[in-house]
Amino acid sequence: MLFEWMFLIGLIIGLGFYALTYLFVKENVKKVVIVLIIGVLTILGSIFVIGGFEGMPFGVLGLGIITISILFSFFGKSLLWKKIVYTFLILFVALYGAFSYFNQVDYWIIKKAQPITGDHLDSYFQQLQNNAEIQGYKTFTILEGNKGVVLSLGSKMAGSNIEVLDVEEQGDTTLIKIRTFYNSSPEKNPVIAIGLNRLQPEIVIMDTNGTTYQQVK
Template sequence: MGLFIVYATGLLIGVALIALSYLLKNLDDKKRNLFTVVIGILTVIGGLIVGGFEGMPISIIGIGILTVSILLLVAGNNPMIRNVVLALVVLVPLAVFMYAGIDKLYGNNFTVAAKNENLDPYLKKYYDQLQTNTNIQGFKRFEPNDDEKEIVLSLGEEKKGNNIEVASIEKQGDRTLINIRTFENHSTERNPTIIILLDKLGKNVVVKDADGTVYDEVK
């Protein structure tokens, strides 16, 4: 869902650029499209220059901007068709944002905890254990009360230097699926670890990496 939201943002920016181009009265429809294409291409290139996961959202926004240009190019100079295209390009992102809002309200809300001295003592103790016993790989769940759920995932020493980020969390009946991404980022942790704080957690938990790795629960 995260990438769809970024793409939808690009679509809205594309529409905004088209609207902005109408302030330049010497531009015809072709030049307006060209103006948007140039901004879209520059945005994609900017994302590629930044690189990695940080640059990916920028490039996806650029692709969204380019999509608007391509759709308007297909629509041609017919005002009615162009207006229909622009209306759809606005309504689709709004639907995505509404769905994302409902999902956030009723789905699994989470945050990633900072690994510092402010951690609860039991989490800090387990985190220190992971950095000492670097062969521990997998996730451990903590449920101190009904309102607090925590998942601590460690990759093991073999993936030293990697960072972890949460891609999405899905509720599937009594199962919670946590999708993560791991990537080389010169992490200084001896045992790469992430601490995920959730408001709810299913009876069964699956933690899956984007590369297909499924992590076992640490007992």
């Protein structure tokens, strides 16, 4: 979801830069080249200035800007086609945003010290520390019928922390994207609890390093 949004934002930024070129450039070729250069510089900045996973969204944003330069290299000579491209892209981004807003999954991080009613979530936290070999996720029903997903990394990841990057739905699958990093956490078994307003039948939890976690039996 993050990368999709960054690409769409890149499209809008590209449209904005293309419009600004009207202030000082007349030829369509020069306008396209300027937007292309901005997109390339954005990608290079994401790689060499920001770097790593943090820079990837800005690289995708740069791809969106470059896409605009490609589109107007084909359609920029016709005023009618320019209007069509602008109208279509702006409407598409607006409709996509509205659809995503009304269908987004609400999620939050459950504090481990927070009293929870439901399927003994608090006792499961303790079980994970007593048996640090447990790795994977387990689902619970928590307050007001909401769902909870508890993910444990296992003893091999002791000292690490877990950050939730995004939660999205893909058909009948709830996809939870996380990032793990070492920060001298005192937990023998690193754990995170995620509250959600709904869960799909299939659950996929994926780390940025490509690791996927299975359900605890």
